[in-house]
Amino acid sequence: MDHPVESEMSQHQRNLVDLCLEEGQYEAAIDILAQLRSPNHKPSSAHVRQLLFMALYSAGDRGQDRPRVDLSASPSKRQKRSHLLPSHAASLASQQLLVSFATTNTPAAVIRPLRPSDPEPEDDNECFVATESMCISRCKNCWQILVEGFLDRNQPLLSTPKAKGKRRGDTSFTDLSEVRAPIGETAWSILDWLLLLFERDERANPTLPRHSPLLLEQLGSPARRDTDPPLAIILHCLQQSDERRRMMGSRLMNLLINLSFTTQLDFPMLVVSVFNRLSTSSLDDISSLFDNLSPSLAVSKFKIALYQRYFGESSDAPRIATGVRPKPQVRAQPKGSPTKIPDPPQPVSLVNRHRVPSSAEILRLMKADLTTPVNPAVSAFRIKFELLVSYNLFQTLAAPADVDPEWPNLLRTGVLEETLDAVFGCKDATAAGECATYRILLDTILISDC
Template structure:
């Protein structure tokens, strides 16, 4: 069983009640930028921020900006006519304020979250995220509900997983009908606000994006959190992974077996690589590298994950396939995964499988019972932590195929060709050559293919027939000649 208790900083203490109160007072009065500034001043490696305040930061960071034609939606509440009332009454009238976060407050919250992930331990910050499959182990004090954002931020705790909070429309704009001060609260005002579950009209006729336009920095925060956790968890094992990221993959509903539900983060990965901005594409590739790390652990169903990725490649555009396949890290684990992915993609294509029916179905997991004693032993293993020894155990299942298999996939009849198939064949060769170069024992047949000219001939044959493959052919021939000299 995966444990999330590792990587605690023994010197990281809870913030004092007075420190927390300074921030809460600002938030209760709707002064979010001031509260965020105070929290920034309190940020320290010695003090971890309270879970409720980090959750409120998420809510503020994810709060959608106002529609372009309605910038005063929540700010001009019951404006007083200048011709009515005496100057004295106007002077003593309570100032108009909004309890909905402003754009400036959202940007400040995003910056502070990124600062926290670079200061405090991943485990302490992780507690503010949704916890799949966990009961509420962190009861909320009554003070947590003193502000509008404290109450509204509970939607983050109740989300299915951390990926859900990024989705377009997850945090709706606060719809305020009438401001009112609650009786008995003289020191702090409370606004009666109503957050209706609605989606802006602009969303009604379109599929909601897995990452809202204003949520990209929160996605960056998640990636940096899991990368730091992966770095802290790294031991002597051959495969690095983030134990906290593994916890965001739900356990099977049956309570037994391997984790496999990675559709949500994979949707985000492929959405990222479809973006025009290089930074967003890179963010998706970094998330994919993290997912590869956990898919190689003994608690994750590697074959199901491979199927999920392959099905997305079949429905992707050639440009997305090119961006995705060329973005893998130059590490043994990443290249082994890419090699397995290329082999599956080309094997299924040559076998005539219908891409439209490739989406994995959860009920298909029942066949695991027939996979023998080794599979049963793997499922029954009890882990006290997601460490690198477990990762190494599962990574050993990905073996290097003989060069003959690679040549067969490269030259075998695929029934058709396309830019996507050409890209996958190119990446198949590149990954296999890289793994051969770093292997302790190289495949003798591969060396002979590269040195006697046969591999160059095969590249000319496969990549020379289509005009869109000419550039790939020229690049591969240059690489083959380099491989022949190594």
């Protein structure tokens, strides 16, 4: 169902919110915005930006208030500034309202202050949160606002009227040499909000294969896509003990994989980037990341390519030739013959054409050794197990034209079972250990499918 056309909130509605913000009545302003929320009216870009500022300025930042106060200011000004800082209740209310907007309005309308392609109009409101939140509009992408201490690092530009005219990317940091976590403690709710927007954008996008154009915008220009920031976030999520935070890493990975399944993002580049970051991680962490991904064709293809890297293999070769074909010559119609109506143009496929290995290649890898240096704790048997399971799922989900006809034959004729016996050992109900476990699981997953 199509989303209703969204118009801007009226000037009168925006003024009601701005008046409360100017007086430091943040919770009242948030309450008014919540009442004005409607699928027919999108929130102003400035108000979303100010909500983001208040949401990021939550309880974890309270200990950083002192360095942010200008000691050269008079005591009355310092007291006024302290009074204007968002309360913990205002921060929580901002986080909740951002999620409400994300579920009510279109993702493109809500994420406007963070879109590189959609410069925010000049904000004529000079209240405290309007001025302080301008650092968000100067970011090159959404990942920058998540970095640990983002608001504190932008302190030199805060409260500077001239900074309002700066372009995106002009954000200054107090100490570029200091290594910061890609997600600050106060930014987890914002990451969750961004993932919600990208996932809704992906579902609403009519172009197949499904992907999020809004996420693609956050990866830089078509000439140079940069996946390092989101991959750093994914790795940071993996290191968390909180299951919900780990799940955010899987959600972001799923979105990136779906993008790489199209021609919009370089598939081999993403595979190599992920492998380089994860090859030193334990396979339990990698499995934890991938187990939470949707069992889709895109995910299966990506996992196959990733596990190939452990054998020094790659799937860079395209399935079809890329050479220039000679231009077909138009044949003249014989006189008196009816004019043939040309077929309607077929839609251009956006599916990347990087090939999946053949069944014969998979069997060869089963007998090969790992050639890429990896974490010593990574088991070759586990890699081979994961590769086989991913390959079988791909063959199950793929369109008939992409299925290797030899794969079901290997299952039916027993050739695959013989290979499993040679690699993992023969089936034995009394056997124990890693190989026996994988052998039993593979027998259940693969052999039972034939």
